[in-house]
Amino acid sequence: MVTIADVARHAGVAASTVSYVLSGKRSISPDTRERVQRSVRALGYRPNASARALASQRSNVIALVIPLRTGMHVPVMMQFATAIVTTARRFDHDVLLLTADEGPDGLERVTQSALVDALLVMDIELHDERVPVLRELPMPSVLIGYPDDADGLTCIDLDFAAAGALCVDHLADLGHRSLALLGTPSAVYERQTGFAQRTLTGFTEAAARRGVLGVETPCEHTFDAILQTVEQLLHDHPDLTGLVVQNEPIIGPLLDVLRRLGRRVPEDMSLVAICADDVAERQLPHLSSVTIPAEQIGEQAVESLITKLSGGVVQDLTLVPPELTARGSSAPHVDRSTA
Structure with missing residues (x-):
């Protein structure tokens, strides 16, 4: 032994x-x-x-706080959770999963219980009411995501603003001049969840910088909602030739909707998604995508927390640069009106 x-x-x-x-x-x-x-x-x-x-x-236990709220895609959250649990075990720590949305009161309750040594908190809003409590708690914490006011906090996330811009640049480089962002369900925007808001900002600013039309709309997860949303987009913007999708559950149905509406991918409509690589590669055609690096972020978040528990110093804010993989769903724009 x-x-x-x-x-x-x-x-x-x-x-x-x-x-x-x-x-x-x-x-x-x-x-x-x-x-x-x-x-x-x-x-x-x-x-x-x-x-x-x-x-x-x-206790050698880390609390992972994932409030499962309306509009969240649970499989993505579980990818983060799996990476966190796996990394925590490398450091001989267990993970207590907390899914109830108890807000600041829940954080204080867990801290006072002595069940855990540290907190990993997900689903961060721009003006998150948990932030003041996290600053005052006598316990290390790391946030996956970051609020507008991140002073005194340790945060790690994908650079979603850069991801939104990268998708626009990819389509603009292919000659597309009219783009739309099919975003998360409305509830996610209404909560001002950080990742969704920052992607929207990156998309909008990049469209203005590139001189292309950039419109955005939330999209619910049902087939009828996807069909109605896309029909309305095409009615309002008949020249639309590029879609950016930040809503993983709608990807499969969206491809069916585009086929039903007579829009071929990528011949008539190029598509780029912000999603896991395995989701992008399961579709036909395979999707051009910016990957969600759940494993990297989960691992880095735990390592930062262990360092803080050991008295070490960690970086306040870590933004993982986005990487776009071009696949079969995006192609150069062809002006069929003159073809």
Whole structure:
């Protein structure tokens, strides 16, 4: 069985240093802490959880706060949750999943319960009422997403404003001059959820910068709502040739709707989605897309939280640059009126 002494020899440090890294009782330099953590992973060291919790007065549990509210796409949230749980186990921590929307009161209740050592909070709004409480809680926290006022917080997210702009630039580079953003359900915009608002901002500003028409509309998840939304868009903007989709559940039905309305993808309508790669690659044609890096963000969020628990310093705001993969759903615009 691997012991602390084995980890210490492997990392080239004293056994007490390994203990301090694992317990968080003392501040350890980032380089030493990372060396010890690499040795823990390499040797497969598993400390006695009960003894460690007793000695450190910690539970070795992280609370993951995901309020499952109207308009949220649960499979995407579960991708983040899976990455968070997997990474937390690497650091010998468990995850307590909290899905009820209790707002600030829920955060205070969890903190006072002594069930958890730290908080990971998702579904962040621009003016999130939980932010003042998070600043005051005597417990480390990391937000996946970020509010307008992020001072004093640790936040990580995809750069959704850049993602919206990247989609516009891709379609504009292909010659498309009339674009629409099919966004999240109305409830998500009404809550001013950060990722949706920032994508809209990036889309709108990029359309103005490129001198193209850029219109946006929320879209509900039912087939009838998708059909009605697209019919209205095409009625109001008959020259529309490019769609940006930030609403993963509607992607499959949307392709059916476009076929029903006689719009071929990509010949008549180019389409770019902000979604997971596996979703984009399941469609016919395969979708050009900006991926949602759930695994990367979840892993980085946990690592930041563990660093804070160990007394280390982390970056206040981390924005992951978007990456667009061009596939079969986007093609150069052809002006069929003169063809």
